Amino acid sequence: MxxxxxxxxxxxxxxxxxxxxxxxxxxxxxxxxxxxxxxxxxxxxxxxxxxxxxxxxxxxxxxxxxxxxxxxxxxxxxxxxxxxxxxxxxxxxxxxxxxxxxxxxxxxxxxxxxxxxxxxxxSSVLAALTLADLPTDRFFFAGFLSSRQEARRKELAELAAIPATLVFLESANRLAAVLADMAAALGGRQAAVARELTKKFEEVRRGTLGELAAHYEEAGPPRGEIVIVVGPPEKRAALCAHEIDAMLENALSRASLKDAVAEVVAMTGLPRRDVYARALELSGAK
Missing domain, CATH: 3.40.1010.10 (Tetrapyrrole methylase, N-terminal domain)
Structure with missing residues (x-):
C-alpha cells in the first residue's frame, strides 16, 4: 500500500x-x-x-x-x-x-x-447495499426514478429483467407511491429502505416491496435521505409458447397493448420486441 x-x-x-x-x-x-x-x-x-x-x-x-x-x-x-x-x-x-x-x-x-x-x-449507494441483506455480487444503480407515475412504471418495466440487485435514490414524499409501483412492476421481491445512513437515527427496514409500500402508506413519509435496494429477479424456468400466450391474453383483456406487453416483459424477462410481436398477433392489430 x-x-x-x-x-x-x-x-x-x-x-x-x-x-x-x-x-x-x-x-x-x-x-x-x-x-x-x-x-x-x-x-x-x-x-x-x-x-x-x-x-x-x-x-x-x-x-x-x-x-x-x-x-x-x-x-x-x-x-x-x-x-x-x-x-x-x-x-x-x-x-x-x-x-x-x-x-x-x-x-x-x-x-x-x-x-x-x-x-x-x-457513498450512500454502497452503504445501503451493504446493509440491505440482499445479494451484492451484481448490482445496478438506477438513481432517481421519474416523478411521473406513467414514466416511472415504464422505467421499472425496463429494469425488471436485469439479473442484479437494483439500487435507487428516492425522496420521502414519493416513497410509498414508488414502492407500490415497484411492487406492481417487480412483484414480491425482497427489498430494503435505508434512511439517515451513518446518523443517529439510522434505519434499515426490510421486507417485500408490497410490505414496505403498505408500511409507508400507513406511516407516512419518513425523514432523511432515502435509498431503496431491491433484490434480483428469481430465476424462472423456461416458459412454453402456450404459457406466454395465456399471460398475454390475460393482460390484453384488461389493459392496453402497450401496458400488457410491459406487464408480461416484467413477469417473464423476455425481450420486449418478441413479446410485442406476439401481442400484435393475438390482438389482431396490423
Whole structure:
C-alpha cells in the first residue's frame, strides 16, 4: 500500500473528493489534507460544505458548482487548471458524480489533458447495499426514478429483467407511491429502505416491496435521505409458447397493448420486441 506524503501544495489537477453522507467523521485523512491545501474547493452548496469545514477546522477558498451555474463556471475552472491550480470537487454528501453535478467538468478536464483523480470515500449507494441483506455480487444503480407515475412504471418495466440487485435514490414524499409501483412492476421481491445512513437515527427496514409500500402508506413519509435496494429477479424456468400466450391474453383483456406487453416483459424477462410481436398477433392489430 502506498504511503501518503503530505506536501506543502498538491500537484495541479482536479480532485474528485468524497465527503461524509451523515457522520462528519466519515472522511479520509487524505481528503482532509487535500481540502486544506488545494487552491479552490468547488461545492454543490457552499453553505453545506462550510459546516463540514468548520467541524474539521479547514480554511479553504470555495466556489459554488451546481446544475444551475455549471455551464458558466466550467470555462473558468478549466482556465484555473491550465494555470496550474489544484482544485477539489465535492458534493453536499458522499461521492461526487453519483446523482450529483460534475460529470461534464470531469469530461472536459480529461479532454483538455489535465490530471484528474479521485479521493474515494463515503457513498450512500454502497452503504445501503451493504446493509440491505440482499445479494451484492451484481448490482445496478438506477438513481432517481421519474416523478411521473406513467414514466416511472415504464422505467421499472425496463429494469425488471436485469439479473442484479437494483439500487435507487428516492425522496420521502414519493416513497410509498414508488414502492407500490415497484411492487406492481417487480412483484414480491425482497427489498430494503435505508434512511439517515451513518446518523443517529439510522434505519434499515426490510421486507417485500408490497410490505414496505403498505408500511409507508400507513406511516407516512419518513425523514432523511432515502435509498431503496431491491433484490434480483428469481430465476424462472423456461416458459412454453402456450404459457406466454395465456399471460398475454390475460393482460390484453384488461389493459392496453402497450401496458400488457410491459406487464408480461416484467413477469417473464423476455425481450420486449418478441413479446410485442406476439401481442400484435393475438390482438389482431396490423
Amino acid at each position: 502506498e504511503r501518503d506524503v503530505i506536501s506543502a501544495r498538491p500537484d495541479p489537477g482536479l480532485y474528485v473528493t468524497a465527503t461524509p453522507i451523515g457522520n462528519a467523521r466519515d472522511i479520509t485523512l487524505r481528503a482532509l489534507d487535500l481540502l486544506s491545501r488545494c487552491d479552490l474547493v468547488l461545492c454543490e452548496d457552499t453553505r453545506v460544505t462550510a459546516k463540514l469545514f468548520a467541524i474539521h477546522n479547514i480554511q479553504a477558498k470555495t466556489a459554488p458548482y451546481h446544475d444551475h451555474n455549471a455551464a458558466e463556471m466550467r470555462p473558468r475552472i478549466l482556465k484555473r487548471l491550465e494555470a496550474g491550480e489544484a482544485i477539489a470537487l465535492v458534493s453536499d454528501a458522499g461521492t461526487p458524480l453519483v446523482s450529483d453535478p460534475g460529470f461534464k467538468l470531469v469530461q472536459e478536464a480529461v479532454a483538455a489533458g489535465h490530471h484528474v483523480t479521485t479521493l474515494p470515500g463515503a
